[in-house]
Amino acid sequence: MQLQSMYQEIILDHYRNPHGRGLREPFEAEVHHVNPTCGDEVTLRVHLDGDTLADVSYEGMGCSISQASVSAMYDLVIGKTVPEALAVGEDFMTLMQSKGDTTVADKLEDSLEDAVAFAGVSKYPARIKCALMSWMALKDASARALSVAHPTTPTGGSTA
Amino acid sequence: MTATVSRPGAGAQRTPLPLDVEAIRADFPILSRTVRDGKPLVYLDSGATSQKPRAVLDAERDFYETCNAAVHRGAHQLAEEATDRYEHARRTIGAFIGAPEREIVFTKNTTEGINLVAYALSNAATAKEEQFRRYAVGQGDEIVVTEMEHHANLVPWQQLCERTGATLRWLGLTDDGRLDLSDLHTVVNERTKLVAVTQQSNLLGTVNPLEPIVARAREVGALVLVDGAQSVPHQPVDVTELGADFLVFSGHKMLGPSGIGVLWGRYEVLDALPPFLTGGSMIEVVRMEGSTFMPPPQRFEAGVPMTAQAIGLAAAVEYLQALGMDAVEEHEKALTAYALERLAEIPGVTVIGPPDTVARGGAVSFTVEGIHPHDVGQVLDDRGVQVRVGHHCAWPVIRRFGVPATTRATFYVHTGYDDIDALADGVRAAQQFFGVAPQDPAEVN
Numbered sequence: 373m374q375l376q377s378m379y380q381e382i383i384l385d386h387y388r389n390p391h392g393r394g395l396r397e398p399f400e401a402e403v404h405h406v407n408p409t410c411g412d413e414v415t416l417r418v419h420l421d422g423d424t425l426a427d428v429s430y431e432g433m434g435c436s437i438s439q440a441s442v443s444a445m446y447d448l449v450i451g452k453t454v455p456e457a458l459a460v461g462e463d464f465m466t467l468m469q470s471k472g473d474t475t476v477a478d479k480l481e482d483s484l485e486d487a488v489a490f491a492g493v494s495k496y497p498a499r500i501k502c503a504l505m506s507w508m509a510l511k512d513a514s515a516r517a518l519s520v521a522h523p524t525t526p527t528g529g530s531t532a
Numbered sequence: 533m534t535a536t537v538s539r540p541g542a543g544a545q546r547t548p549l550p551l552d553v554e555a556i557r558a559d560f561p562i563l564s565r566t567v568r569d570g571k572p573l574v575y576l577d578s579g580a581t582s583q584k585p586r587a588v589l590d591a592e593r594d595f596y597e598t599c600n601a602a603v604h605r606g607a608h609q610l611a612e613e614a615t616d617r618y619e620h621a622r623r624t625i626g627a628f629i630g631a632p633e634r635e636i637v638f639t640k641n642t643t644e645g646i647n648l649v650a651y652a653l654s655n656a657a658t659a660k661e662e663q664f665r666r667y668a669v670g671q672g673d674e675i676v677v678t679e680m681e682h683h684a685n686l687v688p689w690q691q692l693c694e695r696t697g698a699t700l701r702w703l704g705l706t707d708d709g710r711l712d713l714s715d716l717h718t719v720v721n722e723r724t725k726l727v728a729v730t731q732q733s734n735l736l737g738t739v740n741p742l743e744p745i746v747a748r749a750r751e752v753g754a755l756v757l758v759d760g761a762q763s764v765p766h767q768p769v770d771v772t773e774l775g776a777d778f779l780v781f782s783g784h785k786m787l788g789p790s791g792i793g794v795l796w797g798r799y800e801v802l803d804a805l806p807p808f809l810t811g812g813s814m815i816e817v818v819r820m821e822g823s824t825f826m827p828p829p830q831r832f833e834a835g836v837p838m839t840a841q842a843i844g845l846a847a848a849v850e851y852l853q854a855l856g857m858d859a860v861e862e863h864e865k866a867l868t869a870y871a872l873e874r875l876a877e878i879p880g881v882t883v884i885g886p887p888d889t890v891a892r893g894g895a896v897s898f899t900v901e902g903i904h905p906h907d908v909g910q911v912l913d914d915r916g917v918q919v920r921v922g923h924h925c926a927w928p929v930i931r932r933f934g935v936p937a938t939t940r941a942t943f944y945v946h947t948g949y950d951d952i953d954a955l956a957d958g959v960r961a962a963q964q965f966f967g968v969a970p971q972d973p974a975e976v977n
Contacts, residue, residue, distance in 0.1 A: 374568060374569065374914055375910070375911060375914045375965065378910070379907075379910075379965070384966075409922060410906060410921065410922040410923065410937055411922060411923045411927065411930065411936055411937045412906075412936075413936075433936050434904060434906075434936065435904035435905075435906035435907050436904060436906075436907050436966075437906070437907075496910075499906070499910070502906065
């Protein structure tokens with residue numbers, strides 16, 4: 373049953389009862405990302421307290437994978453500094469590139485918590501971008517928020 | 533997971549199919565493979581690209597094994613034979629749509645055929661040759677499309693307008709997925725230079741009434757380009773009855789190879805257009821100061837062309853002709869009627885597009901309440917059923933109907949009722965898997 377390996381119960385729970393959904397104030401940056409091949413969309417806001425992600429709020433529409441991914445991401449990144457959150461994002465990217473290799477997932481479990489359940493998605497190339505969309509949006513919004521907070525600090529990611 | 537079995541309701545009629553599906557399937561090697569851990573392949577994505585019968589693969593291989601050479605250059609025997617085969621393919625494909633060979637331009641695909649016309653129209657504005665300026669598009673001119681166009685028949689016209697300062701206008705849609713022609717006479721007017729319209733929508737399945745559009749275009753002296761990517765593979769199309777100036781289609785959607793498409797153009801129109809791509813093969817005389825060009829179709833075929841692919845497409849055309857395009861159309865009509873009925877039996881399923889088979893082809897798009905199309909497609913794929921999900925390169929249509937995306941099943945000559953049963957069973961399985969299965973007596977647990 374390959375379906376169950378992708379649609380883990382944790383993923384379906386996040387999809388049905390998303391955490392942190394809704395756009396909130398205050399925020400320093402808002403981005404809108406789309407997945408041009410399928411039309412999935414997410415609008416995501418970042419509110420920083422210093423360099424710490426005080427809030428990440430979002431609205432979006434899309435498949436269960438994209439919507440569950442942003443919910444699981446919300447749980448993971450709140451309270452982390454931007455570099456810490458982006459490091460978790462890198463781990464998630466590594467998981468998505470693992471092509472179903474369970475040893476990769478095992479190593480990343482501490483870092484990714486619930487989000488390690490997305491390991492099954494890595495076997496389906498067409499769905500990986502659904503899972504990654506929210507992380508790309510977070511990276512983009514964080515860079516913009518930091519450049520608002522520290523206008524002279526080069527962030528390297530505010531061009532999108 | 534609970535096994536789901538659905539059965540045809542009283543409404544789902546299996547009228548005898550005009551084509552012998554079992555015999556046809558034996559001609560397609562790929563249809564005997566399995567997917568996702570041994571599931572039989574149910575291919576319902578011919579609208580994206582069709583599978584190829586052995587005759588097409590053999591024709592390509594035979595060309596490479598017996599007479600491969602660069603066509604229209606060289607005087608050796610292989611070059612002569614290759615050129616002969618290539619030009620024979622042009623005649624065969626032309627005859628398929630009722631056109632003489634000199635009106636058949638080989639392109640990469642439909643997209644390239646449309647871009648060829650769009651660029652020729654803007655190149656016309658700056659052509660130094662008087663003969664090429666007749667159809668020049670510029671400021672104050674208008675190009676008309678419809679809201680149901682594939683991106684390939686929309687974006688090139690947007691770009692043409694941006695290059696030239698012309699204005700893009702469009703015909704809208706009705707709620708049941710048909711063209712709204714109520715403002716045809718104002719949208720298509722004296723400023724209109726070209727009307728680009730699909731004959732069959734790749735998302736809605738709608739077969740458009742071209743007659744009133746062509747008649748109006750004629751009144752105002754506008755050119756008409758028909759996107760035949762989804763019509764030429766599935767219904768008889770004769771350019772002498774179409775009344776249009778251009779017809780474009782792709783080989784890969786009609787059992788032929790990828791990388792080959794056709795632009796048909798009325799000769800006097802083609803002859804008045806400047807080239808799009810330039811280089812070898814399309815020139816008459818080349819000097820360092822400038823060059824002159826061959827007449828059509830060579831003027832539009834720069835470089836060594838896709839020779840084996842053209843020959844493969846001719847083999848595909850012969851395969852379709854042996855089946856008979858009337859029979860192909862009737863076959864798909866019966867399948868479409870059955871699919872619409874089977875899907876209508878499932879609570880929560882909504883078809884986007886005409887609800888019956890009147891003026892409708894076999895692209896059936898639908899939504900399933902409570903499940904995103906990607907997830908529907910994933911469950912279907914897990915069961916071996918290959919459909920397309922997403923916006924189908926027709927984002928404005930998706931937006932018009934207020935849905936995020938659709939699941940789309942498309943049919944062809946090897947499709948049978950069993951394939952559609954697999955689709956309907958898969959949709960019910962998706963509803964069960966995601967816990968949105970409405971109460972329905974047809975469900976057996």
